[in-house]
Amino acid sequence: MNEMGQKLFNLPNLITSSNFLCGVMAIILAFFGRLEISALLLILAMIFDFFDGFVARKLGISSPIGKDLDSLADLVSFGLAPGILMFITIELRLNGTLGATYLKFHDFQFHDYTDWLSMCALSIPFFSLFRLAKFNNDTRQTDRFIGVPTPTSTIFFLFFPLLYWQIGFENTTPFEPSYPWVLDPLVMACTALIFPLLLISEIPLLSLKIKNFSLKSNIYQYLLLGISLITIFVFKIYALPIIVILYVILSIIEHNTTKHHEIQS
16 A cells, blocks of 8 residues: 555544544434434444544644545534434424325425425534534644534534434323423424534534643533533433533633633733
């Protein structure tokens, strides 16, 4: 294998490609109505996304090819895939049933505004595209993020299909179960339309990469981890959006506290 082949097919890049394949499989399974497996595949993609950078740093491997591959994989797994999951979840709430295994796209009539609600989910891959391009060229994002990262956005949006699946899975009667207000198609559509704006926002957010285990230098990361574990135990699926919102709030507090200390010094 020549030098270019070695740069292309190294261990970090193969891990990145696993992230990409998880995203592709998640999209395929989502169209067959397996929302829960699709969501699990995206969580697995996040694990691969973490370890490709971790392995690259440990092996001292860095290349423009790896950076481009990572962005392309993230666009599929954390842009297109969650967008499609939200699209399908909204469609199933509007027109489908809990037993649906596929979407009948020929049933789209676009007679009123409800027929367009699922299209709001396209905002997720649209702004993810710009988020990833911005991250690759923004020199400020070395020690912290500027704007919500695409994996964090995906965690937020996985809440909706997982909750829809859980309610359907637990429903044992032939009648349609009672859905909480968060699964109202209009609520989901508005959320899918508005939340992705945080991807390209100028909000400074904590980097979740812990370089050392010092409590003083990672106090907010440890605080986020501890509260997240408690939240997951107490609220289960509902913990997903809560953790993301908590992450944004803690990041803003940390940024303002650090800025205040810098001004005083």
